[in-house]
Amino acid sequence: xxxxxxxxxxxxxxxxxxxxxxxxxxxxxxxxxxxxxxxxxxxxxxxxxxxxxxxxxxxxxxxxxxxxxxxxxxxxxxxxxxxxxxxxxxxxxxxxxxxxxxxxxxxxxxxxxxxxxxxxxxxxxxxxxxxxxxxxxxxxxxxxxxxxxxxxxxxxxxxxxxxxxxxxxxxxxxxxxxxxxxxxxxxxxxxxxxxxxxxxxxxxxxxxxxxxxxxxxxxxxxxxxxxxxxxxxxxxxxxxxxxxxxxxxxxxxxxxxxxxxxxxxxxxxxxxxxxxxxxxxxxxxxxxxxxxxxxxxxxxxxxxxxxxxxxxxxxxxxxxxxxxxxxxxxxxxxxxxxxxxxxxxxxxxxxxxxxxxxxxxxxxxxxxxxxxxxxxxxxxxxxxxxxxxxxxxxxxxxxxxxxxxxxxxxxxxxxxxxxxxxxxxxxxxxxxxxxxxxxxxxxxxxxxxxxxxxxxxxxxxxxxxxxxxxxxxxxxxxxxxxxxxxxx
Amino acid sequence: xxxxxxxxxxxxxxxxxxxxxxxxxxxxxxxxxxxxxxxxxxxxxxxxxxxxxxxxxxxxxxxxxxxxxxxxxxxxxxxxxxxxxxxxxxxxxxxxxxxxxxxxxxxxxxxxxxxxxxxxxxxxxxxxxxxxxxxxxxxxxxxxxx
Numbered sequence: 001x002x003x004x005x006x007x008x009x010x011x012x013x014x015x016x017x018x019x020x021x022x023x024x025x026x027x028x029x030x031x032x033x034x035x036x037x038x039x040x041x042x043x044x045x046x047x048x049x050x051x052x053x054x055x056x057x058x059x060x061x062x063x064x065x066x067x068x069x070x071x072x073x074x075x076x077x078x079x080x081x082x083x084x085x086x087x088x089x090x091x092x093x094x095x096x097x098x099x100x101x102x103x104x105x106x107x108x109x110x111x112x113x114x115x116x117x118x119x120x121x122x123x124x125x126x127x128x129x130x131x132x133x134x135x136x137x138x139x140x141x142x143x144x145x146x147x148x149x150x151x152x153x154x155x156x157x158x159x160x161x162x163x164x165x166x167x168x169x170x171x172x173x174x175x176x177x178x179x180x181x182x183x184x185x186x187x188x189x190x191x192x193x194x195x196x197x198x199x200x201x202x203x204x205x206x207x208x209x210x211x212x213x214x215x216x217x218x219x220x221x222x223x224x225x226x227x228x229x230x231x232x233x234x235x236x237x238x239x240x241x242x243x244x245x246x247x248x249x250x251x252x253x254x255x256x257x258x259x260x261x262x263x264x265x266x267x268x269x270x271x272x273x274x275x276x277x278x279x280x281x282x283x284x285x286x287x288x289x290x291x292x293x294x295x296x297x298x299x300x301x302x303x304x305x306x307x308x309x310x311x312x313x314x315x316x317x318x319x320x321x322x323x324x325x326x327x328x329x330x331x332x333x334x335x336x337x338x339x340x341x342x343x344x345x346x347x348x349x350x351x352x353x354x355x356x357x358x359x360x361x362x363x364x365x366x367x368x369x370x371x372x373x374x375x376x377x378x379x380x381x382x383x384x385x386x387x388x389x390x391x392x393x394x395x396x397x398x399x400x401x402x403x404x405x406x407x408x409x410x411x412x413x414x415x416x417x418x419x420x421x422x423x424x425x426x427x428x429x430x431x432x433x434x435x436x437x438x439x440x441x442x443x444x445x446x447x448x449x450x451x452x453x454x455x456x457x458x459x460x461x462x463x464x465x466x467x468x469x470x471x472x473x474x475x476x477x478x479x480x481x482x483x484x485x486x487x488x
Numbered sequence: 489x490x491x492x493x494x495x496x497x498x499x500x501x502x503x504x505x506x507x508x509x510x511x512x513x514x515x516x517x518x519x520x521x522x523x524x525x526x527x528x529x530x531x532x533x534x535x536x537x538x539x540x541x542x543x544x545x546x547x548x549x550x551x552x553x554x555x556x557x558x559x560x561x562x563x564x565x566x567x568x569x570x571x572x573x574x575x576x577x578x579x580x581x582x583x584x585x586x587x588x589x590x591x592x593x594x595x596x597x598x599x600x601x602x603x604x605x606x607x608x609x610x611x612x613x614x615x616x617x618x619x620x621x622x623x624x625x626x627x628x629x630x631x632x633x634x
Contacts, residue, residue, distance in 0.1 A: 013602050013617035042604030165497070177562030177599035210501060215508070215545050216600055218613050250501030251508060253543030256598065270503035270529055272542040288496055321603030322567035328604045357563055361598075393563045393603070404566055411562075411598050 002051035003031050004102075005062075008038035008187050009219040010180075016046035018064055031071075037188035039102035040329030041089060049084065050074060058084035089345055095331045096315045097181075097301050100189045107226045109234055112191040118236070120307035124199045125242050129159055132203045132307065139306050145171065145296035146359065146388040146462075148377050151303065154293055157283035158204040161291035166206035168197055169268070169287065169294040172213040172220075173252050173259040176360030178391030181317050182297035184329060186213070186220040189301075190227035194247065196300035198236065199307065201245040204293050209247040212264050215254055225249055256415035260461045261294050263417060274419040275460040298389075316375060316387070322356075322394035324348045334376035338366065341375060342394060354397045355478065359388025361408055362466040364473035365401065386469065401478035406434060408470055416463060423464025426455040430471065438483040445475075445484070503529055503539060507546055515551040553593035555631055558610040559585070561596045564603035573607055576621050580628065591632070 005011075005020050023033050041047065044060040048070065051057075058081040059070050070077045084090055084102070095101065104111035112118070124132055137152035158166055170193065174182040185193055197209040213221055228247055231237040237247050250268055252258050258267045262276035265287050286292025298317065305311040317331040324346035332341075338356060342348050355365045358375070364385040366373070373379055377387040395404065412427040433448045452468040459465040475482060503525070510521050517540055526536045540546045559574050578584060583594040602608040605617030611627065 009615050010602050010605055010617060013605055013608060013615040045605070174601060175599065178564055178603050179599075180601040180603055183601040208497065212501070216597060216610070219615075248501070250504060253504055253508065253545035255543050267504065268501045270499060270501075270531070270539065271535075272538055287500065319603065321564035321606060327606075361563065391603075393567055395567045399567065403571070404563070407561065407566055408563070415598075 001030055001032065003033045004036040004049040004051070004056075005033070005046065006038035006188075007035045007219075008045075008184070009217075010042050011038055011045040011047070012219065014045055015063055019046055019048070019062055019067055022064055022067065035105060037101050037104050037106050038184070039084065039090065040098060040184060041084075041326075042328035043326045044081075047084075056083055056085075058082065058087075089326060089330075092344070093331050094313065094315050094333055096305050096311050096313065097298055097317050098184065098189070098329060098331050099305070099310060100192065101184070101329075104189070106188050106190060106223055107230060109191060109227075109230050112189075116308055116310065117191055118195055119309070120304045121195050121199055121236075123307050123309075124202055129203045129205065132199070133159060135306060136303060139311065141299070141302050141306060143295060144298035144302065144389065146176075146386065148387075151295070151299055154283050154295065155200070155204055157281070158206070158291045158293045161284060163291050165208075165288075165290045166204055167287045167290055167292040168200045168204065168206045168209040169264070169282075169292055170197060170209070170211040170300060171259060171261060171264055171294060171296045172211050172217075173264060174217070174297070174389075175214060175256040175259045176362070176389055176391065178319060178321055178357065178360055178393045179389040180319050180321075180391075181329065181389065183217055183220050185297050185301055186217070187223050190224050191231065192301050192304055193224075193297060194227060194231050194236065196304045197247055198243070198245050199304065200293055200295075200300065202243055204291075206293065207244050207246065209245065210250055210268060210287075211247070212250050212252060212258070212268065214252045214259075221249065221251060255417075256411075257417040257461070257463060260463065263461070264294070265292065272417070274417050275463075277460055296389075316390050318345075318375060319389070319391040320346055320394070321391070323353070323396035323399075324394040335374050337372055337374050338392070339371040341392060342371070346394065348394065352396055353394055354399055355395045355401065357393045357395070357470070358391070359386040360391055361411060362386075362462055362469060363388050363391075364469040365395075365404075365477065366473065367477035384469070385473070386466070401474045401481040402434070402437075405470065405474045406431065409434065412463065412467060420458070420460040420464060422455045422458040423460070423467075426451055426459075426464060427467065430467070434471075434482075438485075441484040499529065504543070507540065507543075511546060516547045516549055551588075551593065552590055553588045554591050554634075555612055556593045556595065556610075557581075558595045558597040558600075560598070560600050560602075560606070560608045560610075562599040562603075564599075565607040568606040570607040573619060573621065573624070577609075577624060580624070 046062045048059045048062045049056050059079040133155045141151040142148040255273045257263045258273040263273040267273040282292045282294050315331050316334045321327045326347045330345045357363050357365050380387050409431045416423045416427050418424045433444050455464045456468050585596050600608045600615050602615050602617050607619045608617050609619050
C-alpha cells in the first residue's frame with residue numbers, strides 16, 4: 001500500500017515530518033511511504049493519503065496519536081475524507097500553474113517527466129526564439145510579480161539586444177507577506193522552474209541563470225539546490241548537444257527591498273540592495289550592465305505551461321490566509337469574487353469579516369461592501385486596488401485597523417532602502433502623523449495626503465510609490481478605528 | 489590582485505553566499521574576515537561594512553544565545569492575534585524583541601510564507617505553525633531540556 005505525505009514547510013510546521021519519521025521507523029514492509037508534494041490545501045495538513053486498489057483515501061490533520069488508528073481502521077477514522085479529488089475545494093479549482101501538486105515527489109526527475117516535464121523544452125528546441133516569443137505574445141501572458149506587464153516585451157527586448165553575454169534571473173525573493181505561491185512551486189515542483197529558466201535562456205540567448213531566493217525559505221533552498229544538482233547530473237543543465245545553460249542559486253539576507261528588480265540586481269553585484277533609477281531597464285542593461293531577463297517565479301511557470309500545451313485558460317493562484325477557516329492555495333478562474341472566495345473556499349461567513357488585504361503589504365484594505373469585486377487586476381484597479389501576487393489576508397470583525405496599519409508602517413520604515421528621500425523620510429513622517437491622530441485631525445490629514453502624493457509621484461520604487469494604497473484605504477473605509485469622525 | 493583576471497560574473501551573488509557560510513560556521517562576521525573579504529572581493533572596508541550592515545541576517549557581534557526565535561509580525565499572523573502571543577513570549581522569556589540572553593535570541597521576522605497556518609514562528613531555522621501559548625510552552629520545555 002502506498003502512503004503519501006507532504007514535507008512541504010507548511011505541512012512540516014504542523015508536524016508532518018514527525019509522522020513521516022514515525023512511519024519510516026515502524027519499518028512495515030506492506031507500507032510504501034512516499035514524500036509527495038503538498039496539494040496546497042493547508043488547513044488539512046498534515047494530510048495523509050493511502051492508495052489501495054487504485055483508490056486514494058485521504059485523511060486530514062494526522063498526528064502522532066491518531067496515525068496508528070488511521071492505518072488500522074482507515075474508513076472508520078473521523079479524519080477520513082474520502083478521495084481528495086472529489087472534495088469541492090479541490091474539484092472547483094482549475095489548476096494550471098500548480099497542476100503538479102499532489103502528484104509527484106518534488107526532487108524526483110522521473111516523476112516530473114512522467115507528468116509531462118521537459119515537453120516544453122523539447123518543443124522550444126524545435127522552433128526559433130522568435131517563434132517562442134510570438135507564442136507568449138499571442139497568449140497575452142502577463143507578469144505575475146504584481147505589475148501585469150506583458151511578458152513578451154521583456155523577452156523580445158533581451159533577444160533584440162546584441163550582446164555576447166545575457167542573463168536570466170528569477171526573482172524568488174517572495175517577501176510580500178501573505179504570499180506563498182513561489183515557495184509552493186520551489187518546494188513542490190522545482191523542475192518546472194528549472195525548465196522555465198532553460199527555455200528563457202534559449203529564447204533570449206542567455207547562457208547563465210540565477211535564482212535569487214529569500215533566506216527565510218530554508219526548506220525551499222535545500223529542495224531547489226537538490227533539484228539543480230539532479231538537473232546537472234541528467235544533462236538538462238550545463239552543456240549538452242543542443243544548448244549550454246548554467247543555473248545557480250543566490251540566497252538573500254533578509255532585505256525585503258531586494259524583491260524590487262533593480263535592488264535585487266545590485267544585491268547580486270555584491271552591493272547594498274539599493275533601488276536603481278530607471279531607465280535603463282534591466283532588459284537593456286541589467287546584471288553587470290548586460291541585458292537581463294528578470295521575472296518572478298509564477299511568470300516563468302506560466303510560460304512553461306503555455307509551451308507544453310497545458311495552459312488551457314488564464315487562472316489566478318489565490319493565496320488565502322488570516323482569519324479564515326480554510327486557508328491555502330486556490331487556483332481559480334479570474335472571475336471569482338472576494339465574497340465567493342471567502343464563503344465557498346474559505347468556508348467563512350462574510351458577516352464575520354471586516355476587511356481583506358489583497359496584494360501583499362502594499363495592497364489596499366478592501367471593506368466588506370466591496371466584496372462583490374472580482375479578483376482580477378482589471379476590476380480591482382478600477383477601484384484603485386491591486387491584485388499583486390494574488391494574496392488575500394482576511395481580517396475578522398474584532399480587528400482594529402489602526403493597529404494593523406501602524407504595524408505595517410513599522411515594516412515600511414524598516415525595509416525602506418534609503419536611496420530616495422520620499423520613501424526614507426516619508427515612511428517615518430507617516431508614522432508620526434498617524435500616531436498623532438485623532439489630534440489636529442484635519443490639518444494632520446491634509447499633511448498626510450500631501451506626503452502620500454509626494455511619495456507616490458517621487459519614489460523610485462513601489463515601496464514608497466504604493467504606500468498610499470494601504471494608508472488611504474484604511475482611513476477611507478475604516479475611519480471609525482482612527483477616531484477622526486466625519487472629515488473631508 | 490589574483491582576482492583581477494577573474495570574470496566578474498563568477499562573483500555574482502557570491503558575497504551573500506560567502507558571508508552566510510562564515511556566519512553559519514562562526515555565528516557572526518568577525519572583523520578579521522571582513523578584511524580578508526575586502527581583498528578577495530576588491531571592495532573597500534566602507535563598502536564591505538555597508539554591505540553587511542544593510543542585510544538584516546548578518547551580525548557583527550558574536551551570537552551567544554543557544555536558540556534563535558523569530559516571531560512573524562506580518563498581516564496574516566496579525567489577523568490571528570500574534571500581538572497577544574508576542575506579549576506572552578516576551579514575558580515568558582523575559583526578553584524584548586531584539587534582545588538576547590545566553591539561551592535565547594528573540595527576534596522578529598516579516599513573513600515566513602506559512603500564512604495559511606498563522607501565527608508562525610521560526611526556531612533555529614524550523615518553522616512552527618498554528619502557534620499558541622500552550623504549544624510554545626511545550627517547545628520551550630523541549631529546548632530547555634536539550
